[in-house]
Amino acid sequence: MWSSNKYLRLPLMVMLVLVIIFSSGIVVASATASVQISPQSHSGILSGESYGVDVVVDSGVDQLKAAHVKLAYDPSAFEVVSITESTLFDADLLLEPGSGDKGDGTISYGFASYEDNYAPGTGTLISIVLKVSDNAEDGVYSISFTDVMLMGSDSSLITGTATGAVVTVGSQTPEPSAPSDVLDFGSTSESTSGTSGTTATSGGPIPPVSSTAQESDYSYTFGFHPDDYSVMDRYGTVQQDNTAPSDKMETLASDIIKELEDDYLFSKGKVISVGVNSAGYLVIVFYKPLAADREYMDEIYTIMDGKAQEADMSGVPVEFGEGTGPQVSNVLQSLLQRARSTGEAGLEQLTDSDSPVYDPTVLATAGKMPQINTEKECWQWYFRDSYAISDAVRDDLLPYLQSGALLNMGVSPDGYFEVRINEGANVDRNSLMDEVYTLIDREAVNIGINEVPVVFRLASPVDDSLISVPEEAGEEDIPLSEGEAKETPGFAFLAGLLALSAACCMQSVFVKRKP
Numbered sequence: 001m002w003s004s005n006k007y008l009r010l011p012l013m014v015m016l017v018l019v020i021i022f023s024s025g026i027v028v029a030s031a032t033a034s035v036q037i038s039p040q041s042h043s044g045i046l047s048g049e050s051y052g053v054d055v056v057v058d059s060g061v062d063q064l065k066a067a068h069v070k071l072a073y074d075p076s077a078f079e080v081v082s083i084t085e086s087t088l089f090d091a092d093l094l095l096e097p098g099s100g101d102k103g104d105g106t107i108s109y110g111f112a113s114y115e116d117n118y119a120p121g122t123g124t125l126i127s128i129v130l131k132v133s134d135n136a137e138d139g140v141y142s143i144s145f146t147d148v149m150l151m152g153s154d155s156s157l158i159t160g161t162a163t164g165a166v167v168t169v170g171s172q173t174p175e176p177s178a179p180s181d182v183l184d185f186g187s188t189s190e191s192t193s194g195t196s197g198t199t200a201t202s203g204g205p206i207p208p209v210s211s212t213a214q215e216s217d218y219s220y221t222f223g224f225h226p227d228d229y230s231v232m233d234r235y236g237t238v239q240q241d242n243t244a245p246s247d248k249m250e251t252l253a254s255d256i257i258k259e260l261e262d263d264y265l266f267s268k269g270k271v272i273s274v275g276v277n278s279a280g281y282l283v284i285v286f287y288k289p290l291a292a293d294r295e296y297m298d299e300i301y302t303i304m305d306g307k308a309q310e311a312d313m314s315g316v317p318v319e320f321g322e323g324t325g326p327q328v329s330n331v332l333q334s335l336l337q338r339a340r341s342t343g344e345a346g347l348e349q350l351t352d353s354d355s356p357v358y359d360p361t362v363l364a365t366a367g368k369m370p371q372i373n374t375e376k377e378c379w380q381w382y383f384r385d386s387y388a389i390s391d392a393v394r395d396d397l398l399p400y401l402q403s404g405a406l407l408n409m410g411v412s413p414d415g416y417f418e419v420r421i422n423e424g425a426n427v428d429r430n431s432l433m434d435e436v437y438t439l440i441d442r443e444a445v446n447i448g449i450n451e452v453p454v455v456f457r458l459a460s461p462v463d464d465s466l467i468s469v470p471e472e473a474g475e476e477d478i479p480l481s482e483g484e485a486k487e488t489p490g491f492a493f494l495a496g497l498l499a500l501s502a503a504c505c506m507q508s509v510f511v512k513r514k515p
Contacts, residue, residue, distance in 0.1 A: 033060045033160030033186070035069065035125075035148050043168040050081055050131040053143065053165060054124045055109075057088065060160065063118035063153035064088075067125060068096060068110035069162070070147035070326070075105035077136035077169065081129040083107065088123040098330035106146070108326065118153045138170025144181035147326075159186030218283060221253045222265070223273030226285050226323025232292075235301050236317035238280040249276050252311055256282070259303050267383045270296065272328055281319035288322040289332075289375040332375040335382055339415035343369035347416060347453055361458050363429060366437050367451040369415055385447060386411040392443035397436070405432055407459055416453035423458045 038056045045051055055069055067088075080101040088111075096110025109126050113119055144164035152158055164181040168174075218225060257265070257274050264271050270292045273285035284300060286292035297320050308316035347365035349355040372378050390411070400406040405427045407420040419436055421429060433456050444452035 033150055033158045034058045035145065035150070035160065035162040035185075037071075037143055037145075037163070037165035040163065040165045041167070042165070043173070044171050045132050045167060045169050046171065047132050047134050047136055047169070050129055051167070052127060052129045054086075054127050057121075057123060057125050057150065059121035059150050059152070059158055061121045061152045061158065064113065064121055064150060065118055065153050065155060066110070066112040066149070066151040067119075068147070068149040069108070069125065069145060071107045071143060071164075072146050073105055073107070073130070073143045074141050075103070077133055077141055078130045078167075079133060080107065081131050083109070083129075084127040085109075085111075086124040086126060088119050088125055096330060098326070098333055108147075108330075110149075132169055136169050138173050139168070140173060141167045141169060142181055143167065145183045145185075148183060148185040150186065157186050159184075161185070217278040218275055219250075219277070220273045220275035220283075221250065222257045222275070223271075223285065224325055224327060226273060226321075226325050228288065229285065229321055229323035232286075232320045232322055233294075233297060234281065234317070234319045235297075236281075236305075237315040238317045248311065248313075249280075249282060252308060252313070252316070253282055255311075256304050256307055259307055260300065264300055264303075266328060267331075267379070268387070271300070272323075272325060277319065279319075281317045283319045283321065286320070286322045287328050288324050289329075290379055291376060292320075292322065329375065332378050335413065335415070336372060336375060336378040338413055339369060339372045339378060339381070342414045342416065342453075343372070347455060350455060359457075363421065363456045363458055364433055365416075365453075365455050366433075367416075367441070367453040369453050370449065372415070381415065382411065385444075385449060386417070388447050389417070389440065389443045389449075389452065392446065393439050396439045400432070400436065404461070406436070407461060409436075412455070416455050418455050418457055420457050420459040422461050424461060 035055065035057050038054045042051050042053075055071070057064070057067060059067075083100060085095075094112045096108075096112070099109045101107050107128065111119075111125070142164055143166075145162035148160075148162040150158040150160065162183040162185055164183075253274055253276055260269070260271060260274070263269055265274075266272050266287060270286045270290040271284055272287045273283070275283045275285075277283050282304065284297075284304075286296075300320075301318055304318055305314075305316055308314070345355075345357060347368065349357050350359050350362040350365055352358055370377075370381055372381055390409075393409075397406065397409060401408070403425075404422050405425045407422050409417065409419045412418045417440060419433075419440075421427075421432065436456075437454055440454055441452050444450070
């Protein structure tokens with residue numbers, strides 16, 4: 001880890017929070033929890049006045065692994081003055097990317113405990129101070145929950161209810177007679193009132209079929225129920241005599257997740273959810289901004305159909321759709337902002353002693369940041385191009401790593417490749433940097449990237465943030481799971497943003513250093 005500052009722990013936050021939300025086979029805990037805004041009513045608040053509320057959690061369990069809340073308020077009547085993080089999650093908390101007031105009437109906050117240092121099950125999550133706008137009309141307003149997730153220390157989702165609050169603006173406004181909004185949370189099965197998209201009819205290896213149900217219930221084995229969901233296409237044949245999802249189909253969905261995780265599940269791929277619906281289809285959901293196309297769907301269907309044939313099923317019915325979700329958008333937007341900030345400042349600022357971002361451990365920089373303006377471009381750079389470059393350069397860098405001249409190499413959350421040079425190695429550093437940059441740049445050019453951004457940093461071989469593995473280790477020995485990552489010192493530096501299947505974002509090259 002580069003720093004103990006919690007805001008530099010975003011990679012681990014993504015690992016804990018996104019794996020929590022997206023991972024397959026989530027168990028629902030039996031504990032009944034409550035989340036509420038306290039106090040649940042304010043009355044007689046006048047224009048220009050401020051008031052405070054707390055988001056209070058009672059999880060029903062002794063230890064919390066993670067918590068996420070999203071609230072809605074009327075931005076025409078109120079403005080957020082401040083949001084204070086409580087001590088429910090201590091100093092080692094991990095903050096969900098994008099936490100805070102969105103400025104559009106929504107507040108989103110997520111926390112996760114760091115390295116099994118779980119939070120107590122009861123207490124205040126955040127405290128919010130709001131101000132009544134000068135032009136707010138007298139009346140009754142609500143502050144309500146739109147999304148809540150609590151997870152216990154055993155990685156089970158906790159079920160419960162979240163209760164909002166009401167605020168009366170104006171001294172003559174009567175108290176509301178209706179109770180505050182209540183949201184049920186913690187269920188792994190969600191439904192939709194129907195699909196808003198149309199069924200495509202062109203292309204594909206298997207003729208798509210029309211849906212037998214205009215409205216379907218959806219249950220996701222992997223991922224979450226997407227926002228703005230629409231159907232892109234349907235393949236295969238539904239058994240007309242039994243449209244309800246069977247145990248066999250749900251088992252097939254679980255098996256398919258394993259087949260897709262290396263290349264197609266987010267973050268390495270574009271799939272954010274896998275499940276079944278009541279119309280009899282297996283369901284694959286793409287993250288809409290990543291723009292999955294016909295060829296991509298065909299590839300996945302070929303894999304799914306092959307897996308189905310192993311289970312004595314032919315023409316397996318598959319519905320491909322697309323949607324969005326803050327769980328994914330927050331990750332990409334956080335990386336997008338970091339990449340933009342790095343690009344705007346310029347890598348050379350790291351070596352400029354007059355710059356506010358000057359870092360004396362940085363020996364030199366080379367190249368420049370790629371132009372990243374959209375979530376798709378962000379995903380392409382962090383999760384596709386960086387993998388390709390790291391994989392291609394791995395063998396060429398092994399001699400430098402084995403000799404101890406280099407300690408490790410990976411992609412920083414700020415968007416550039418970072419190469420750590422052993423401060424104790426007796427080498428010509430300028431020549432070493434030239435050689436290494438030539439290797440990395442060559443592989444970057446091969447995939448169409450010119451002037452690949454690289455930062456050379458001086459580091460100690462005893463730095464706890466470095467990692468070593470057996471000299472003969474192959475890729476199968478590189479820890480990829482959340483549990484293995486926690487057991488390996490400094491894995492966060494190399495692994496970076498872990499998501500869904502706990503796959504690495506920061507592809508890195510490393511071997512055990514010889515004594």
